[in-house]
Amino acid sequence: MDRFRRFLVSDHAAGWAFILPSVILIVVFGLIPIVWGLILSFQKAGLISPEREWVGLGNYAKIASDPKARQAALNTITYTLLFVPTSILASLFIAHALNRKIAFVHFYRLAVFIPVVTSTIATGIMFLWLFDKNYGLANWLLGKIGLGPFGFFEDPNQAMIALVLMTVWGWLGFDTIIYLAALQGVPQELIEAASIDGSSRWSTFWRVTWPMLGPATLLLVVWSTISALQLFDEVFFVTHGGPLGRTSVVVFYVYRLAFEQGLGSLSLAGYAAAIAYVLFLVILMLTLAQFWLGRRVVHYSS
Amino acid sequence: MSAVTEAPVELVRPDPRSLAGETGMVERPRRRLLPFDPWHLFLLPLAAVMLLPLLWMVVTSLETEAQTFHFPPILWPGTPQFGNYLDVIRDSAFTRWFWNTTVVTVTVVASNLVLCTLAAYAFARIRFLGRAFIYFVILATLMVPLQVVLIPTFLLVKDLGLLDRLGALVVPNLVNVFGIFLLTQFFRTLPIDLEEAARIDGASRLSILLRIVVPLSLPALATLAVIQFLWTWNDFLWPLVTILTNQDAFTLQLGLATFQGSHQTQWHLVAAANLMSMVPMIVLFLLAQRYFVRGIATQGLKG
Numbered sequence: 001m002d003r004f005r006r007f008l009v010s011d012h013a014a015g016w017a018f019i020l021p022s023v024i025l026i027v028v029f030g031l032i033p034i035v036w037g038l039i040l041s042f043q044k045a046g047l048i049s050p051e052r053e054w055v056g057l058g059n060y061a062k063i064a065s066d067p068k069a070r071q072a073a074l075n076t077i078t079y080t081l082l083f084v085p086t087s088i089l090a091s092l093f094i095a096h097a098l099n100r101k102i103a104f105v106h107f108y109r110l111a112v113f114i115p116v117v118t119s120t121i122a123t124g125i126m127f128l129w130l131f132d133k134n135y136g137l138a139n140w141l142l143g144k145i146g147l148g149p150f151g152f153f154e155d156p157n158q159a160m161i162a163l164v165l166m167t168v169w170g171w172l173g174f175d176t177i178i179y180l181a182a183l184q185g186v187p188q189e190l191i192e193a194a195s196i197d198g199s200s201r202w203s204t205f206w207r208v209t210w211p212m213l214g215p216a217t218l219l220l221v222v223w224s225t226i227s228a229l230q231l232f233d234e235v236f237f238v239t240h241g242g243p244l245g246r247t248s249v250v251v252f253y254v255y256r257l258a259f260e261q262g263l264g265s266l267s268l269a270g271y272a273a274a275i276a277y278v279l280f281l282v283i284l285m286l287t288l289a290q291f292w293l294g295r296r297v298v299h300y301s302s
Numbered sequence: 303m304s305a306v307t308e309a310p311v312e313l314v315r316p317d318p319r320s321l322a323g324e325t326g327m328v329e330r331p332r333r334r335l336l337p338f339d340p341w342h343l344f345l346l347p348l349a350a351v352m353l354l355p356l357l358w359m360v361v362t363s364l365e366t367e368a369q370t371f372h373f374p375p376i377l378w379p380g381t382p383q384f385g386n387y388l389d390v391i392r393d394s395a396f397t398r399w400f401w402n403t404t405v406v407t408v409t410v411v412a413s414n415l416v417l418c419t420l421a422a423y424a425f426a427r428i429r430f431l432g433r434a435f436i437y438f439v440i441l442a443t444l445m446v447p448l449q450v451v452l453i454p455t456f457l458l459v460k461d462l463g464l465l466d467r468l469g470a471l472v473v474p475n476l477v478n479v480f481g482i483f484l485l486t487q488f489f490r491t492l493p494i495d496l497e498e499a500a501r502i503d504g505a506s507r508l509s510i511l512l513r514i515v516v517p518l519s520l521p522a523l524a525t526l527a528v529i530q531f532l533w534t535w536n537d538f539l540w541p542l543v544t545i546l547t548n549q550d551a552f553t554l555q556l557g558l559a560t561f562q563g564s565h566q567t568q569w570h571l572v573a574a575a576n577l578m579s580m581v582p583m584i585v586l587f588l589l590a591q592r593y594f595v596r597g598i599a600t601q602g603l604k605g
Binding site: 013014047048120140233 | 542
């Protein structure tokens with residue numbers, strides 16, 4: 001009894017009492033699904049029906065011969081290759097432009113940051129209307145300079161580009177905030193020193209500022225790649241994978257297999273879970289590779 | 303290239319009118335060709351492009367249905383139709399969605415503030431058995447996004463009987479690992495002397511946390527609150543899979559998505575509903591911009 005009382009007032013008991021509610025919730029809603037998902041990926045299972053048949057690696061083998069999975073993978077890669085460089089280069093330039101004391105700079109920053117708090121659905125609604133084939137403002141404005149009219153989300157060849165433009169609009173503020181913080185961490189003395197040595201603005205930027213932005217760039221490359229590979233909301237709401245499956249990305253295909261094939265026996269939840277795990281593996285390996293590459297290129301200053 | 307760009311800069315006389323710069327900015331004295339900073343020529347069009355989708359929503363929300371279907375577009379309605387906003391509130395479940403989203407968001411933010419503070423304080427300050435291991439395992443779950451575990455998490459919530467209820471949106475989000483990480487990092491930067499003195503005076507862990515640590519951590523707590531608010535208010539994927547048929551449990555994002563689907567030819571109403579759904583988020587952003595900025599900058603530390 002005495003020993004028990006000593007435990008109750010000990011640091012061990014106090015520590016566990018503080019973390020216990022969080023740990024229970026994280027085990028239930030964080031860890032259990034990870035294990036459950038893995039088990040599910042080895043089963044032939046629907047979403048609602050209780051019948052589960054063990055198929056081993058069958059689901060994984062099936063992915064290779066599924067043309068729709070291949071299309072989803074290709075679309076996801078295309079999207080990522082377009083989205084990541086576009087958003088990062090644009091935000092670098094914008095952060096550079098915003099990092100100065102000029103009139104209205106607070107207004108300019110606000111204009112760039114506001115899309116950060118705009119939801120994916122609100123963004124989708126705005127761009128569906130802006131990019132409307134018949135009545136959209138975009139076609140009217142582009143027509144003024146002799147371009148178009150464009151079908152945007154309704155044109156199989158333009159839907160992916162329109163999707164990239166829309167999501168870049170939504171993400172620019174996030175990337176710009178990170179670059180702006182990094183730019184403000186570059187010591188002014190370094191830039192002045194380079195300028196006194198007769199270095200031009202252009203070469204000062206590439207030789208002094210750009211190397212110091214290394215950690216921020218690495219972070220944004222990793223972060224944007226991860227989120228690009230997980231794209232879902234915009235595709236579900238704006239294009240629903242169309243037209244002709246040209247914007248059907250991996251997470252959208254997973255959702256479709258598990259939830260849209262009817263919640264009954266037609267649902268391919270096991271197969272969908274296998275695809276989700278392959279995606280996770282790809283994300284994990286890409287992230288590790290990017291950090292490994294980054295370590296060799298990026299210089300961290302303390 | 304360098305031969306062209308590396309012009310002999312020292313020949314240009316310093317311009318006394320140029321402003322002293324912020325740290326790290328690339329600004330150098332030079333002759334002015336324009337009566338204003340040439341960067342305005344880039345920043346002003348940029349701001350216009352960034353604000354265009356929003357401004358066009360505002361214009362559309364004030365037009366009549368006929369005006370929205372006019373090409374070339376009518377850039378300003380003669381008489382603004384503020385009634386469109388009332389029509390949305392009257393004729394749809396908009397207030398219901400708004401209320402549901404508010405309840406879910408406020409509950410999730412409040413619970414995260416409490417649970418993350420407790421856990422983070424233990425991880426930062428208390429030495430207990432398994433601390434490092436548990437902290438590592440918890441942080442590792444951050445690597446796995448919802449998209450990957452969507453199906454098993456759905457099955458779990460279904461087995462708990464939460465489907466089609468607001469509880470499905472609240473319970474799995476009561477605590478967020480990112481919040482624990484954010485606050486643990488912050489608590490570790492606080493000076494420990496005050497806490498030690500209080501401990502010697504016989505104060506309990508809980509009263510130290512409430513009376514000393516929390517008052518010193520208000521900026522970090524505000525950052526967590528606004529970021530969590532943003533995530534919960536704008537979440538779409540999780541409500542989409544868990545609120546299946548019960549329209550009474552729709553959130554704003556779900557409601558907007560179905561509203562747009564069923565009112566495809568009534569853009570003036572869709573625009574009004576969309577703008578109203580964004581108001582709380584934009585107001586919060588204007589009030590707490592620096593906490594958002596800080597929160598985004600720390601999300602960077604997460605990786």
